[in-house]
Amino acid sequence: MRTLSRLALALLLALLSLIGYSLVAAQGPVEPQHHDPAWCGEYFNNMYLSGSPTITRDDANIAFDWGSGSPHPAIGNDNFSARWSTTLDLSAGSYRFWVTVDDGVRLWVDGQLLINRWQDQAATTYSADIYLNSGHHLVQMEYYEHAGVASARLWWEGGGSYPDWKGEYFNNLDLEGSPTFTRNDAAINFDWGTGSPGAGLAADNFSVRWTRTLSFSAGNYRFTTTTDDGVRLWVDSHILIEKWYDQAPTSHSGDIYLGAGNHTVVMEYYEHSGGAVARLNWGPPEPTGPWRGDYFNNPWLSGTPLFTCYHDRVEFNWGWGGPGGGLPNDNFSVRWSTSADFSATGRYTFYARTDDGVRLWVDGQLVIDYWHDQSATTRSGSTYLYQGTHQVVVEYYEHGGLAEAKVWWEFSDGGDGGTVVVDELSPGFYFGGPLSGRREASIGYGGHMYWTYNSTYDYYNYAKWTPSLPRAGYYDVYVYIPPSYATTGCARYRIFHNGLRHDRVINQYIYANQWVHLGCYYFSATGGEFVFLADNTHEPKLTRYIGLDAIKFVSR
Numbered sequence: 001m002r003t004l005s006r007l008a009l010a011l012l013l014a015l016l017s018l019i020g021y022s023l024v025a026a027q028g029p030v031e032p033q034h035h036d037p038a039w040c041g042e043y044f045n046n047m048y049l050s051g052s053p054t055i056t057r058d059d060a061n062i063a064f065d066w067g068s069g070s071p072h073p074a075i076g077n078d079n080f081s082a083r084w085s086t087t088l089d090l091s092a093g094s095y096r097f098w099v100t101v102d103d104g105v106r107l108w109v110d111g112q113l114l115i116n117r118w119q120d121q122a123a124t125t126y127s128a129d130i131y132l133n134s135g136h137h138l139v140q141m142e143y144y145e146h147a148g149v150a151s152a153r154l155w156w157e158g159g160g161s162y163p164d165w166k167g168e169y170f171n172n173l174d175l176e177g178s179p180t181f182t183r184n185d186a187a188i189n190f191d192w193g194t195g196s197p198g199a200g201l202a203a204d205n206f207s208v209r210w211t212r213t214l215s216f217s218a219g220n221y222r223f224t225t226t227t228d229d230g231v232r233l234w235v236d237s238h239i240l241i242e243k244w245y246d247q248a249p250t251s252h253s254g255d256i257y258l259g260a261g262n263h264t265v266v267m268e269y270y271e272h273s274g275g276a277v278a279r280l281n282w283g284p285p286e287p288t289g290p291w292r293g294d295y296f297n298n299p300w301l302s303g304t305p306l307f308t309c310y311h312d313r314v315e316f317n318w319g320w321g322g323p324g325g326g327l328p329n330d331n332f333s334v335r336w337s338t339s340a341d342f343s344a345t346g347r348y349t350f351y352a353r354t355d356d357g358v359r360l361w362v363d364g365q366l367v368i369d370y371w372h373d374q375s376a377t378t379r380s381g382s383t384y385l386y387q388g389t390h391q392v393v394v395e396y397y398e399h400g401g402l403a404e405a406k407v408w409w410e411f412s413d414g415g416d417g418g419t420v421v422v423d424e425l426s427p428g429f430y431f432g433g434p435l436s437g438r439r440e441a442s443i444g445y446g447g448h449m450y451w452t453y454n455s456t457y458d459y460y461n462y463a464k465w466t467p468s469l470p471r472a473g474y475y476d477v478y479v480y481i482p483p484s485y486a487t488t489g490c491a492r493y494r495i496f497h498n499g500l501r502h503d504r505v506i507n508q509y510i511y512a513n514q515w516v517h518l519g520c521y522y523f524s525a526t527g528g529e530f531v532f533l534a535d536n537t538h539e540p541k542l543t544r545y546i547g548l549d550a551i552k553f554v555s556r
Helices: 002-027
Strands: 039-044 055-059 063-067 080-090 093-102 104-109 112-117 124-132 135-145 150-158 165-170 181-185 189-193 206-216 219-228 231-235 238-243 250-258 261-271 276-283 291-296 307-311 315-319 332-342 346-355 358-362 365-370 377-385 388-398 403-413 419-422 429-432 439-441 449-453 462-465 473-481 491-497 500-506 514-523 530-534 545-548 551-555
Touching: 093 104, 093 112, 093 135, 093 206, 104 124, 112 124, 124 206, 124 261, 135 150, 219 231, 219 238, 219 261, 219 307, 231 250, 238 250, 250 307, 261 276, 332 403, 346 358, 346 365, 346 388, 358 377, 365 377, 377 419, 388 403, 491 514, 500 514
Parallel strands: none
Antiparallel strands: 039 055, 039 080, 063 150, 080 135, 093 124, 093 150, 104 112, 104 135, 165 181, 165 206, 189 276, 206 261, 219 250, 219 276, 231 238, 231 261, 291 307, 291 332, 315 403, 332 388, 346 377, 346 403, 358 365, 358 388, 419 551, 429 462, 439 449, 449 545, 462 530, 473 514, 473 551, 491 500, 491 530
């Protein structure tokens, strides 16, 4: 009986095996499932991906141009959003992901935010590079449409076998279209002279893009390019060098902090005519340099810096990006410091062009103070310095949007210090009283002034102009009267100098866009000396404007 049972079982297994083979033969070979069959698309009837999706569907690709229409009858033509996600099975290599959208977009790969352009915009294309190991990878794209036409597209390229640098060579100056050829370059170290990089490429008017993912230990790095002609260099989508113009063989450097791990480096190059040179190298920068930069992962310069770099100058235009090194593109801050040699005694004017806030000190004296959000704006301040070494400290923060910081100075006056101007935007100016009484206008000295309404006897608002004078001596004092918002006949200026006080009453109404002399006074230049103006004009209350603009001190 047992023998019969075993025989029946063997026959049954053989029959099932034969049936299975027949099914496989009828269907053809069975391939493993490498990708999700489609994108899971979640569509929301708001711009914020909030709440439950109005519809969920499978989308074969993210390649949509809805025009002024809608993705679905249940979704409005404007003010909607979408989230797509899928899993891709990719071979190891460097990949470049591209998006074209109108309006906002965010793209993640394995939870890493590669593209973040969450803003209204006409159809715009962005790209980002990443190195991926072999295997499955989660890709997620978020999108919103505000108004007007709507489009969303995603694609990627890469994954080829390039153990060193993937070099894409184009027969034009602008890296346009498909490359004439693509090859593996062991290093970017070329001097082609007046020749061509390869068959099919002209000796002039060509361009190249090299891409490679490299492993770095955590630390500061200096990348240096030497090219004839133009060059651009990115590290993790952060542009480090941008010298896109014709030039003889010239070296350019940029410093960046890199965390431990893989980082993608992209170098773009073009050759116009004549000789052709393209080289790239990198390594740790010198441990010391003229500018020390401490970078903070917050907008308040608080705690321990995330990293420290050394720079040749403070001259950065990060655009929508940031300094890299793990810092976010927004809500970061930096403190730069240097010991600078000033070759002559005299007055120096310091300039800071930033988006957003900036403060600048020289030997502990605050020379520029504009700690506010602002679009890219140049601020300045001056101070008298003796020949020698002086400490310069710059503090900067970026809140949101574009990011830029540039600092420089120039020698503006020698000898005894000449003229000292304290503008109403200078650190030496102070406006006291309730903020409700403070008004401003884009006129007057330097294109800006403050003004307030008058009171009669008791004052509520006041201003102080405190100069940084180079030495003791006699100074002529002048006040600048703007063309408008200065109608009082009794502006009562008080000049505090050398322990004394002198008063001058000026009829602002009879002047416009001119300096008015307040007198000549002796100043000890030891501090505590200033010009004071309050709103108590002895005229009927709230019937006059008091203009508050620059005051000038001229050495005799």
